[in-house]
Amino acid sequence: MVEWTECERATIKDIFAKLDYDSVGPAALSRCLIVYPWTQRYFSKFGNLYNAAAIMGNPNVAKHGKIILHDLERGVKNMDNLKETYADLSVLHSETLHVDPDNFKLISDCLTIVVASRMGKAFTGEVQAAFQKFLAAVVSALGRQYH
Amino acid sequence: MTSLTAKDKEAVKAIWAIVSGKKDDIGTDAVARMLTVYPQTRTYFSHWKDLSPTSPAVRKHGVTVMAGVADAVSKIDDLKGGLLALSELHAFTLRVDPANFKILSHCILVVMAIMFPKEFTPEIHVAMDKFLAAVALALAEKYR
Secondary structure (H helix, E strand, O other), rough: OOOOOOOHHHHHHHHHHHHOOOHHHHHHHHHHHHHHHHHHHHHHOOOOOOHHHHHHHOHHHHHHHHHHHHHHHHHHHHHHHHHHHOOOHHHHHHHHHHOOOOHHHHHHHHHHHHHHHHHHOOHHHHHHHHHHHHHHHHHHHOOOOOO | OOOHHHHHHHHHHHHHHHHHHHHHHHHHHHHHHHHOOOOOHHHHHOOOOOOOOOOOHHHHHHHHHHHHHHHHHHHHOHHHHOOHHHHHHHHHHHHOOOHHHHHHHHHHHHHHHHHHOOOEEEEEHHHHHHHHHHHHHHHHOOOO
16 A cells, blocks of 8 residues: 655645646646547547647547546545545446556656646646656556456 | 657757757756656766755756757757767666656656746647657667
């Protein structure tokens, strides 16, 4: 299980408290689909993903981006229990959606970059370290039920 | 991975024109950030007295790295040939594990997003990510 310092807990809660989920989620997912285009393989039913403008304007992408951020919030509220928190989602991504878990790292990196651009100088090295540790722990929990 | 398209090269040159004035600050923050976020990278700098973000050694190294990136931008049409000397340095003297190139690249991108949030669009992001990956590949050319 992941050990969190008080500083890390406070940092992560603080980041999420200040985030505009409905803007950051869509921005992170669309960035992932643009920067790592092979991830589009999981979104063939989303409609027009033909170019960056289409992706950024796609309402299905936006909706899904918001869902992802709200699901991350569950992790923030259950930092000591991530494996159980994400067990169902892990099964879903493995058995139903058939997502290669390496992709979780790709969207994590895009989310880090979007949060960095929103927080500016407040996104210090220490804040980045805590945020990336949290995302890595979520990614690990999401990969747990894969067989 | 893939080679750089004409569109990629244009995007890299365009964003470089915007950020190059701040390249020393970018480099300093990227190296400082790398040492904080990825503590295993500190193993390459055991000879430095001070590994804190404000240390002169960190700034000097950030400046050195970004001078290399600037050089790579100017040689974007032939990175393998243009970065030959740097590749030999990294292969025979520094022997930095190539996994670390990815780590430092990520930190550079994070700093660019912080300092230039409007300009660091997804299209610029993908071009810079590809470019830094191509630079990393050129640097690892002489490893074995």
